[in-house]
Amino acid sequence: RRCNLTACSSKFVLSQVHPMWQEPLAIPGGDRQSPIDIVERKSVFDSKLKPLVTNYDPKTCQQIWNNGYSFLVEYDDTTDKSTLKGGPLQDQFRLCQFHFHWGECNSWGSEHTVDRRLFPAELHLVHWNADKYNLFEEAVVEDNGLAVIGVFLKIGKRHEGLQKLVDALPVIRHKDSVVEFTKFDPACLLPPNIDDYWTYHGSLTTPPLTEAVTWIVMKQHIEVSHDQLAVFRSLLFTAAEEEVQKSMVNNFRGTQPLRGRTVRSSFT
Ligand SMILES: CCCCCOc1ccc(S(N)(=O)=O)cc1
Numbered sequence: 251r252r253c254n255l256t257a258c259s260s261k262f263v264l265s266q267v268h269p270m271w272q273e274p275l276a277i278p279g280g281d282r283q284s285p286i287d288i289v290e291r292k293s294v295f296d297s298k299l300k301p302l303v304t305n306y307d308p309k310t311c312q313q314i315w316n317n318g319y320s321f322l323v324e325y326d327d328t329t330d331k332s333t334l335k336g337g338p339l340q341d342q343f344r345l346c347q348f349h350f351h352w353g354e355c356n357s358w359g360s361e362h363t364v365d366r367r368l369f370p371a372e373l374h375l376v377h378w379n380a381d382k383y384n385l386f387e388e389a390v391v392e393d394n395g396l397a398v399i400g401v402f403l404k405i406g407k408r409h410e411g412l413q414k415l416v417d418a419l420p421v422i423r424h425k426d427s428v429v430e431f432t433k434f435d436p437a438c439l440l441p442p443n444i445d446d447y448w449t450y451h452g453s454l455t456t457p458p459l460t461e462a463v464t465w466i467v468m469k470q471h472i473e474v475s476h477d478q479l480a481v482f483r484s485l486l487f488t489a490a491e492e493e494v495q496k497s498m499v500n501n502f503r504g505t506q507p508l509r510g511r512t513v514r515s516s517f518t
C-alpha cells in the first residue's frame with residue numbers, strides 16, 4: 251500500500267531525491283545545457299580571448315541567505331560598482347551574487363568536470379549584461395544575458411578569506427533564512443591566475459535552466475580546508491518548521507551533452 255504522506259510518522263525519513271535534482275523531462279531547445287565535462291585536449295585555444303577584468307567593490311555586498319538549494323551572497327547590482335568585462339565578453343556585466351555547489355563527501359560535488367575529474371565543490375560568480383538589460387531577471391532569458399565564473403575548490407590549506415563567510419553559515423542553517431553580510435570582497439575567492447580559463451555557451455544549472463550563460467571556468471582551483479567545507483554540509487535544504495531535516499549536500503547537476511559545442515581556452 252502506498253504510504254500516504256500524511257499518515258507517515260514524522261520520524262519516517264523520506265529517501266527521495268531532492269526535488270531540485272530530479273531532472274525536468276524536456277527543456278526548451280536544450281542543446282546548450284550546463285554543466286559539461288571539459289575535455290582538455292578537445293578545447294580550442296583562441297588567441298583573441300582577452301584577459302578577464304574584474305572590478306568588485308566590497309561595499310556592494312549586502313546579505314547571505316539560504317535559498318533551499320545553496321547559499322547565496324548577494325550584491326547591490328543597481329549601479330556599475332562591481333563589474334566583469336573582457337575575456338570572451340563584448341559587454342560589461344554586473345555581479346549580482348555568488349554561491350557554491352558541493353558533495354556529501356570530498357570525492358564529488360563540482361558541476362563541471364575536467365577530463366571527467368570531479369572536485370569537492372565549485373564556486374559560481376553570477377553576473378548579468380548591464381549594457382543590454384536593466385535587471386538580472388530580464389537578462390536570464392537572453393542568449394548573451396549572463397556570465398558566470400566557475401572556480402573549482404580542492405581540499406587543502408584553510409582559505410582565510412572564506413572564513414568570514416563560513417562563520418556566517420550557522421546563522422542561515424535553514425531554508426529562507428537570511429543575515430546581513432557586508433564588506434566581503436569576492437575577488438579573494440578567485441585563483442591567483444585568472445588569465446587561464448575555458449569558455450563556452452551554456453545554461454543555468456538549476457531551474458529555469460535557461461540557455462543564457464557565457465561560462466568562464468578557471469583552470470586554476472582554490473584551496474579550502476576540510477573543516478571549512480564541512481560547515482557547508484551543516485546547512486539544510488529544509489525550513490526550520492519542517493519535521494524531517496535534510497542536509498544540504500550533493501546540490502550539483504550532472505554533466506550535460508555537449509551537442510557539438512566547442513570549448514575555447516585562453517591558454518595553450
Ligand atoms: C529568474 C530567477 C532565476 C534564479 C536562478 O538563478 C540562477 C540559477 C543558477 C545559476 S548557476 N548555478 O548556473 O550559476 C545562477 C543563477
Ligand SMILES: [Zn+2]
Nearest residue numbers: 349351374455
Ligand atoms: Zn551554480
